[in-house]
Amino acid sequence: MVVLNRIYTRTGDDGSTALGSGERRAKYDLRVSAYGTVDETNAAIGVARLATQAEPALADIDAVLARIQNDLFDLGADLSVPDTGEPLGYEPLRIVAAQVDGIERDIDRLNAPLKPLRSFVLPAGTPAAAHLHVARTVCRRAERLVVELSRTEGEIVSPAAVKYLNRLSDLLFVMSRAANARAEGQMGGDVLWVPAAGRGG
Numbered sequence: 001m002v003v004l005n006r007i008y009t010r011t012g013d014d015g016s017t018a019l020g021s022g023e024r025r026a027k028y029d030l031r032v033s034a035y036g037t038v039d040e041t042n043a044a045i046g047v048a049r050l051a052t053q054a055e056p057a058l059a060d061i062d063a064v065l066a067r068i069q070n071d072l073f074d075l076g077a078d079l080s081v082p083d084t085g086e087p088l089g090y091e092p093l094r095i096v097a098a099q100v101d102g103i104e105r106d107i108d109r110l111n112a113p114l115k116p117l118r119s120f121v122l123p124a125g126t127p128a129a130a131h132l133h134v135a136r137t138v139c140r141r142a143e144r145l146v147v148e149l150s151r152t153e154g155e156i157v158s159p160a161a162v163k164y165l166n167r168l169s170d171l172l173f174v175m176s177r178a179a180n181a182r183a184e185g186q187m188g189g190d191v192l193w194v195p196a197a198g199r200g201g
Contacts, residue, residue, distance in 0.1 A: 030152060037145050038079065045068060045069055045172075061179065095158060139165060
């Protein structure tokens with residue numbers, strides 16, 4: 001059980017923070033940056049949900065996003081407790097393959113009715129689509145940091161954690177396309193990249 005009855009502790013005033021294991025590291029430590037950016041991804045999804053909750057046609061997408069937000073807390077917990085092989089006295093929370101599989105099923109379901117892409121799409125369209133694109137790019141940044149962490153000597157990151165972020169960015173992309181495809185009126189559909197369109201003429 002988590003109990004938060006004090007918001008400030010002053011323990012981080014020296015520029016350090018505690019990992020889930022109790023170990024203290026600098027706030028700019030790569031592991032801290034990795035799970036901090038996972039948290040940022042979660043916040044971006046929370047903003048996207050303001051748009052998905054406002055559109056009845058996106059109720060299924062919003063329900064998936066709610067699950068994803070909980071998964072991202074799991075991922076943050078996973079990353080905040082390094083796997084050192086030393087006993088912790090408890091079983092740390094880890095991302096598991098079933099969570100990755102769930103995202104893949106969501107991608108397949110949402111992508112099935114979409115038209116095949118023959119061009120790159122701009123991060124634009126409906127409010128929901130635009131916010132989902134922002135969440136996607138933050139997720140990609142989190143993925144880059146987690147991959148870098150996994151390749152840092154002395155640091156261990158589970159393959160499932162890396163896969164989860166990779167699949168999540170794909171899911172957010174497909175969700176943005178679905179949000180645009182389901183939009184009514186002239187706003188519907190992908191906003192396609194037009195190469196060299198800004199060169200004038």
